Amino acid sequence: MRRNRLTVFPAIALAAAMALAGCAPGVAGPAPEGAAKAVSLDHPTVDQCHVITTPEEYGASSDSSPAVACSGPHTAQTFLVTSVPEPLAGQSERPLHEQLQNLTTRLCPAAELRKYLAGTDRDATAGMAITGYYPSRLEWAAGSRTVRCDVFLASPGRAPLETTSDLKGALAGPDSAQIRLCYAQEIKDGVLSAEGKDTTCSEPHTTEDVSAWFGQDASLVSLAAQQERCLPFVLEFLKVDVLPAGVEVRPIVRIDGGARAVRCGVAPLQASPEPWTGTLAPLAGTANGGAAHG
Amino acid sequence: MVETKQGKTESETGKPEAETTKHEAGEFAPVPVRSGKNPQPGPLRRLATFLARVFGPGELTLGGGRTPAILAGVASAAAMMVRLFVPGPVGMGDQGDGHGLVCALGVSNVRPWDYAEFTRFIYPGWTPHQFAGEACGAVGSGEAVYSSQLAFLWLGKLITPVFGWGPGVDMRAVGIVCCLVFGLLTAALVAVLPGRASFRILIAALVTAVMADGVFADFFISPYPEPAAFLGTLAVLVALLHYWNGRGSRWLAIVWVVGAGIFTIAAKAEMVSWLPVLALALLWRPHVPSRRSGRRVPETRWWRQRIVPFAAIMVLAAFAVAFLAVQPKRTSELNVYNAVFAELLPNSPVPEDDLKWLGLDPGFLSASGTTVASPRSAAVNPKFSEFQEQVGPAKLAGFYVTHPERLIGVGERGITAMLTPELGYIGSFMEGQGHDPFDKDRRFPVVLGLFTALKAVPVALVAMQLLTLLLGFAVAFRKKSAVGRLAVVVVVAGWLQFWVVMLGSGQPEIYRQLVISGFHAALCVPLLVALISILASEPRKLMLQQPEPGVQEPGTSEPSAATLRDPAVSV
Structure with missing residues (x-):
């Protein structure tokens, strides 16, 4: 009886080893490519x-x-x-x-x-x-x-x-702020830092990006020069010809691997800089007069 | 030192000893056999005598009570658990390979998204998740990954809820399973080793000390297949000892070897290196000198005795072939890529000539030193399909056959990597335990310490293995002990594993791939202790019992299971 049992155990162990090595059915796992299943050639479509x-x-x-x-x-x-x-x-x-x-x-x-x-x-x-x-x-x-x-x-x-x-x-759409790029700058003694961290516009931020940047050379050291260079892009972003009264051009500086770039941005005109949420981008078919939404 | 007539005893001279001494004292004093030495043994000698008496193998008898084996098994399992869980759990961080195997259980790892984040610590929790298509399997292709480690993972999944670690599988539970299996194997090792209980327990303790080092033990709490490779290796060694001891049913002993061999080979593809070693080990069969010993074994009987081992080898070979056949194609593609672009070309003095020999465009030289995922990868070369068509394992083998001098450099790099078993690019601790990212577990760094010391003289590692091999042969043939055969097997299997990894997998992940070769090398330490103890012990006094007529198994000339006989007496 004992001998029979001893003979059975290794057999079970062997079978288990083979099964667990994937040589027997019953092991959860991905079906092998060669398995007899129909190849789905369902064509994916946009908007799925x-x-x-x-x-x-x-x-x-x-x-x-x-x-x-x-x-x-x-x-x-x-x-x-x-x-x-x-x-x-x-x-x-x-x-x-x-x-x-x-x-x-x-x-x-x-x-x-x-x-x-x-x-x-x-x-x-x-x-x-x-x-x-x-x-x-x-x-x-x-x-x-x-x-x-x-x-x-x-x-x-x-x-x-x-x-x-x-x-x-x-x-x-009206909820675009959650996918728009904005920057959060540090505010120290009422002054914004030149650099800013990326965030979405639905989060508190200080500047909204207008998807325009250029390398910072000697002619673009002053904020006024940067604003002047960025103005056309901000106008295009707001879909207006003249900068609205309640909006200012607010570029930030991004230093990447020693290279300095000016990224053009826009923000509501504030007496003293404060974080805000939402976007200044106009809704489809409209132009923005300076109010953030989203 | 001359043994003179004066030194002879009464029985030899035929005179009373006192009379002889008195008569010859005036000429010169009796010279002791060990002249010039204090007849009183020194403290070192007394210590050696004490150690030999307490831990020496004594007579190389087999069997003995079950109590030492059970005690050793329980103690080693407990020691491993304490080592892994106190004061906090330690394991091996996942660098991304773990998912391919563990996802087969329908679970997903709870960890940070970014590679740089999740490699810093261990994240042992895996929660139920249903994967579709290629999301489960080998990274990059989704092909199924098979390993005998799935047995431990499945058992771990069973007991995970018991510890309150959620509904999926927790690698800490898998670690507990591995510790228990290790305890079982230690008990089996003590049961099959020859010699006194204290000697067997000493060897088991040394094996436990090797396994307990963080470079090996931490794999117990990880999603990698290495625990199956470690424990499978130990199971093979136990099964071979049992087979060579020649006790019990020969069929059963062979079934154990085959079972352990299949489990070990199935741990990971590189473990197929065990196949030739297992084949030789099975053919190196136990032999009991018969009454007609000294006579040449008849040819037909020689074959008859080896039919079963040959059949076992066929089973193992068939399994190995089948196992290699189901390996992800993606893995072999990456291995070929790495063997060329991460190993061969960057270490070649004439890479242009090598590319020419391989039939590749010289433009591939820019990809030298890259992995397939590197920005400079050859995969972005428009002629990459040429590489896929031209180069394969056979061509690489041909390259090394025609350029054997390159193997020296490959071996040197491999030994250096093997002596660096600590994987510094993945953490050992759980997040929030007060450890820094990538901190390594060094609770019991015996092997790490030994290997670090050997890095100063890497050739010493090879010397240690050669010494183990030579002493193994000496013990196998002079002392007729299966422990000698075991040492030979461990060393040869370690070398084969080393070259399979070095020539098959290439440089990336070389440190993890060579950890099993390192395990074999580390096992040389307990083996050396055992071999030296056996060689230094008293001449063999085996309890041989002649097989009783009428109780032999059909087809064999061996005694029945109940008899105690010579371990691994070789022809």
């Missing part, structure tokens, strides 16, 4: 939303999660659907993950996102991230070369934020 919450889902080459309603909780929204170009498209096997990631910068450009958000050249965004999803290896082998470009709202820690907002045309 997805729930992507982990770094692994975000960084994967492909995403096969089901689409959800954009009015419901989601983290990603498709703003562009395109195709893998040649010569990579001609490969029988899907290119490496790193090759695809490199491709995303070209295939999912920020300019396309700006169009989708109904932004202009003077609209700068913050707290957003772009990623591209490619066909799975099996879909690639079946001929698919479709690329899905998704936009995410990201927290300061870069994790995707869950939202129920539809991002299509969001820069022209």
Whole structure:
């Protein structure tokens, strides 16, 4: 009896080892590519939303999660659907993950996102991230070369934020402050620091970016010179010909790797600088007279 | 020192001893056998005698009570738990590879989003999460990752709620499982080692001391497959000792070796290096000298005796091939990339010639020293598909066959990396425990200390392994002890593992990849103690029992399980 038991235990251990090494069914895990399942070649479409919450889902080459309603909780929204170009498209096997990631910068450009958000050249965004999803290896082998470009709202820690907002045309909408780029400068003795930290305009800030910058040379040391250089961009941002009375041009300086750049900004005219929230960007079809909203 | 007639005893001279001495005293005093030495042993000698009496192996008998084994198992498991959890838990931070394996349990790590953030500390909590498609599996491809470590992870998932660590899996629970398994293996080791209980416990304690070093033990609380490799290795060693001891059913002993071997090989792809060692170990079978000892073993009987080991080797080989076949293609692609761009080219005196030999465009030289994710990666080269078509493991093997001198540099870099087993780029502590980011656990740095000291003279590591190998052969053939065979296996398996890693995986992550080779090297210390103790002990007095007629197993010439016999007597 004892002998039988001793013989059985190693057999069980052997079977368990093989099962746990993946040689038997019953182990939770991703289905192998060769599994007898139908290859889904569902064509992704613009405006679809997805729930992507982990770094692994975000960084994967492909995403096969089901689409959800954009009015419901989601983290990603498709703003562009395109195709893998040649010569990579001609490969029988899907290119490496790193090759695809490199491709995303070209295939999912920020300019396309700006169009989708109904932004202009003077609209700068913050707290957003772009990623591209490619066909799975099996879909690639079946001929698919479709690329899905998704936009995410990201927290300061870069994790995707869950939202129920539809991002299509969001820069022209009333809630655009949560995706617009603003700067928070330090206020010391009633004087603003030259530099400022990035934040969204829905958070307390001191300056709103107008998506224009230039290198700071000797001619741009004084604040007045900087304001003068930035004025045309601020006017374009506000969609006005003359600077409204309640608004001032407020550039900030960004030092990056020793290089100094002046970033043009705008803010409500204040007797003494104080943080404010919202955006001065005009709603679609309007011009801003100086009141922040959002 | 001359032994004279004067020194002979009464029995030899035939005279009373006192008479002889009196008669010859006037010519010269009797010379003691050990002339020039104090007949009273010094303190060191007394200490050595005491240690030999207390911890020496004594007679190399097998078996003994279960109590020492149970006590050793419980004590080693408890020691490992204390070492890992007191005053606070320590583990090995995840640098991103952990997800590929652990996500198979349907869980996601609770950790900061950014790589720079989550590598600073350990984040042992994993919560339930349903992954779709390529989000679960090898990073970059989503291909399934298989490892016998899944057994420990699954057990850890079972007991995680018991400790109140949530509904998913907590690596601290996995650490507890690993400690218990280690205790079980220690008990088994004590049970199968020859010699006195004190000697066996001493060797088990030294093995525990090796395992308890942070460079190995911290992996117990981590999402990596290394614990399965460590514990699988120990299981193989225990199973081989049992097999060579020749006690009990031979079939059962072989099944244990095969089971432990499969578990070990399945830990990670590099562990396939165990296959040739296991094959040789199984063929180095226990042999009991029969009444016709001295005569040549008939050819047919030689084959008959090895049918079962051959069958076991076939099973192991089939499993190894199957296991390698299901490895993520992405891993082999990265290994080839790293072997060329992170190892071969940056360390080559003539990289242009090497590229030419490999049939690659000279433009790839700009990617020398990169990983596939680097900004200068060869993957962004428009001709990268040429590299994928031209270079593979076979071509790399051909390169080293035709350029053997390059292996010297590879070996040097590998030994240096092996002697740097502490992974400084990932933290050991949980966030909020009062430790700085990337702080390392050095609660019991015996191996770390030894390796750090050996870094001054790296060749000393090889010397230590060679000494272990030679003493292993000496003990195997002169003392007929299975411990000698074990030493040979540990050293050879460590070397094979080393070269598989160095030639297969390349430079990136070399420190973590070589930690298993380092484990083999560290095991040389308890083995050396055991080998020296056995060699220094009294001549072998084995309790041999001849096999009783009529109780032999079918197809074998060996005695039944109940008999106690010579451990690993070799032909």
